[in-house]
Amino acid sequence: MPRRVVVTGMGLITPLGTGVNEFWGKLIAGRDAVQEITTFDSTPYASHTAAEVSGVSFKGGDRWLYFLDTAFKGALIDSGLFARPRALEGAGIHVGTVLGGILAGQQAWAGCGAKPSSYHLYSGAGHLAEKYGLKGDTLTVSTACASGTDALGIAYRRILWGKADIIIAGGADTLSEFAFSGFNALRALTKTKARPFDKNRDGLVLGEGACFLVLEEQGFAERRGAQCYGLVSGYASRSDARHLTAPDREGAGLAWAIQAALASSGLKRPGYINAHGTGTPYNDVMETKAIKSAFGQGAYEIPISSVKAMIGHSFGAGGAIEAAVCLLALKHGCLPPTINYQEKDQDCDLDYVPLKARETAIDSAMSLSAGFGGQNAALTFEKA
Numbered sequence: 001m002p003r004r005v006v007v008t009g010m011g012l013i014t015p016l017g018t019g020v021n022e023f024w025g026k027l028i029a030g031r032d033a034v035q036e037i038t039t040f041d042s043t044p045y046a047s048h049t050a051a052e053v054s055g056v057s058f059k060g061g062d063r064w065l066y067f068l069d070t071a072f073k074g075a076l077i078d079s080g081l082f083a084r085p086r087a088l089e090g091a092g093i094h095v096g097t098v099l100g101g102i103l104a105g106q107q108a109w110a111g112c113g114a115k116p117s118s119y120h121l122y123s124g125a126g127h128l129a130e131k132y133g134l135k136g137d138t139l140t141v142s143t144a145c146a147s148g149t150d151a152l153g154i155a156y157r158r159i160l161w162g163k164a165d166i167i168i169a170g171g172a173d174t175l176s177e178f179a180f181s182g183f184n185a186l187r188a189l190t191k192t193k194a195r196p197f198d199k200n201r202d203g204l205v206l207g208e209g210a211c212f213l214v215l216e217e218q219g220f221a222e223r224r225g226a227q228c229y230g231l232v233s234g235y236a237s238r239s240d241a242r243h244l245t246a247p248d249r250e251g252a253g254l255a256w257a258i259q260a261a262l263a264s265s266g267l268k269r270p271g272y273i274n275a276h277g278t279g280t281p282y283n284d285v286m287e288t289k290a291i292k293s294a295f296g297q298g299a300y301e302i303p304i305s306s307v308k309a310m311i312g313h314s315f316g317a318g319g320a321i322e323a324a325v326c327l328l329a330l331k332h333g334c335l336p337p338t339i340n341y342q343e344k345d346q347d348c349d350l351d352y353v354p355l356k357a358r359e360t361a362i363d364s365a366m367s368l369s370a371g372f373g374g375q376n377a378a379l380t381f382e383k384a
Contacts, residue, residue: 005159006384008226009081009214010324011074013067015051015207015311019074024328028357030337033311034193034205040177047189050175051207051312064101067172068124071210075168079214080226085133087224092136092164094155095125096147096171097316102178124172136164144371146237147171149319149379153235155215165220172210173315180206188280196277196306196338197284197352199345204278207312211320228384229327234265240374251290254368254376258294261366261378269298270380271362272335274322276370277306278313287370288348303360305338305353319369319377326365326381333361
């Protein structure tokens with residue numbers, strides 16, 4: 001029989017809280033985690049807000065490892081594998097990240113000591129493999145803001161093709177002045193609130209966090225009596241190959257990724273789309289065009305939402321968190337809202353689930369990511 005890939009556990013640390021239940025409860029309630037920045041002095045910059053993970057001791061580069069450990073351990077516990085270390089020996093680890101241990105790097109550049117090992121992009125996956133004794137393939141994926149999505153997609157393919165039975169995959173990144181200053185220079189940050197798809201949107205809000213999902217071959221999961229959030233049923237990625245920061249205005253690369261992911265899953269149209277939805281003028285129009293290109297008039301029948309207005313854009317963690325959102329929407333029959341959406345834009349005229357969560361039973365969902373460098377990726381999920 002063809003192999004199928006199921007998700008049996010998830011762990012999260014986000015600006016809305018830690019763990020599945022706290023995160024989901026606040027997300028569905030439309031809670032806004034954006035606030036004044038506390039982890040560094042934002043006075044020199046035009047924007048002063050971000051979505052930070054609160055209640056975490058900030059000690060140099062330890063924040064990065066803390067995020068990794070918290071989300072990874074949470075996923076193992078949720079899946080039931082934490083208490084079964086022998087089942088994990090051959091498991092793989094895929095970590096999506098944009099900046100890795102950037103906070104440790106900032107310290108080194110400021111002359112506070114030698115360059116620490118936790119700065120390197122690959123240090124996260126290596127740290128987790130050593131800590132938990134996992135000897136499967138250890139992979140770091142850094143494809144801009146599509147990193148978390150690609151880490152999950154590559155893990156899905158490896159299990160589907162019989163190269164592994166278990167891979168814990170996801171993404172993690174911390175908020176940093178280094179990244180904040182760059183986005184400030186690009187004038188990509190809002191001075192008020194992120195408003196995905198709203199006519200008056202004027203920029204994104206940065207965030208941070210981590211999320212890991214436990215992906216397993218279905219038969220392997222069933223034999224150990226594991227729970228199941230749903231199936232990963234399709235994945236595709238595509239490059240715009242045109243500009244370092246600006247997306248293709250027509251969304252051709254993202255549209256291709258959507259169609260290819262659907263083709264690999266066998267779906268004609270998902271019941272819900274969790275959009276990349278940054279709240280920047282160009283991204284939201286591009287993404288709307290890509291969805292219309294992929295689905296034609298059927299695009300108007302698909303509910304879509306962006307959670308970045310609540311939790312910010314968490315770089316490599318974003319795609320992984322949004323994949324978890326899709327799976328939780330499947331499980332609970334409820335779609336998270338696009339908060340701060342007030343005024344319709346004629347160029348963004350789809351169903352963006354404005355302001356309040358929507359109770360809707362769905363059988364399938366799709367998560368989209370569109371990163372700098374034209375990195376586009378799409379994942380599809382279905383009920384098991």
